[in-house]
Amino acid sequence: MTTIAVTGHIDLTEDSIPLVRGALDELLKQYAGNGELVGVSCIAMGADTVFAEAVLAAGGRLIVVIPSRDYRQNIVEPDHAALFDRLVASAEEVLVLSHETAGRQAYEAANAVLVERADRLVAVWNGEPPTGRGGGTADTVLEAQAAGLVVDVVWPEGAARLRRRWWA
Incomplete structure (x- = not known):
């Protein structure tokens, strides 16, 4: 059995998703x-969701890590909710972390679970360094590398992030 976790950008452009x-x-x-x-994923929009769908399409089993108890209600955008719910329903295991509210600590804890449960990590990542806010893609890559995991970086030619970062 091979357990692969994912980290990646949530703000992929629409044209980047099929790439x-x-x-x-x-x-x-x-x-x-x-x-x-x-596959182990937090199923956030963007890379996490695309990975989860690819795992299921490949005949794999899905483990979902939800960073906080309020994540579905307060973080999942309305246009992502149906897919989020479908992936939760398709998961073999759903782990909801004990954090009451989503935020840096919850995301860092979720990323730690990803690294702990995985044999390797897939990073849908453009290679930009950590922002210093913690819990991001680059932070998770560094954590996985420090833990000795193989990290497969996926950033196909033509992939891009949205210019406006709504969460900043």
């Missing part, structure tokens, strides 16, 4: 159909 999905499908192809693939 990232194709790259993830190619990466996961080696695990497809043997029943040995387990």
